[in-house]
Amino acid sequence: MNRATLQWLTNCLTPSLVDRAVGDMKLDSQNGPGLATYVRYNIILEQSWLKTELGVDLSEHKIEQIRKMDDPSNMDDLARLGRRAAEKQIEAKHLPAGFDLANAE
Incomplete structure (x- = not known):
C-alpha cells in the first residue's frame, strides 16, 4: 500500500507493478499531483x-x-x-x- 501511494502521489521515475489490478500506476504518476519525485530500486x-x-x-x-x-x-x-x-x-x-x-x- 505504501508503494502504491507513493507512486500515485509523486512523479515516480521507477514505477513498478503494484498488483495485476492496479498495474504500475505509471499513467497515474505522470498525471498526479507530482509534489515530489519518488525513485525505488529493488533486487x-x-x-x-x-x-x-x-x-x-x-x-x-x-x-x-x-x-x-x-x-x-x-x-x-x-x-x-x-x-x-x-x-x-x-x-x-x-x-x-x-x-x-x-x-x-
Missing part, C-alpha cells in the same frame, strides 16, 4: 531475475544463503549485488542537480 533474490536483470548467475543454494539478511557473513555478497544493481538501475535523471558535485560551489 529480487530469484535466480532468473538476477541473471536477466543483473547478469549475475548464482545457484539456488547461494541465493537461499544470501536471503538471510540477519547473517553478517552475507554482507559482502549483498553489497556486490547492490553495486551491480546500482550500475543498472540508477540513472543521472533520478538525481536532482544538487547531487552534482562537479557543479558544487
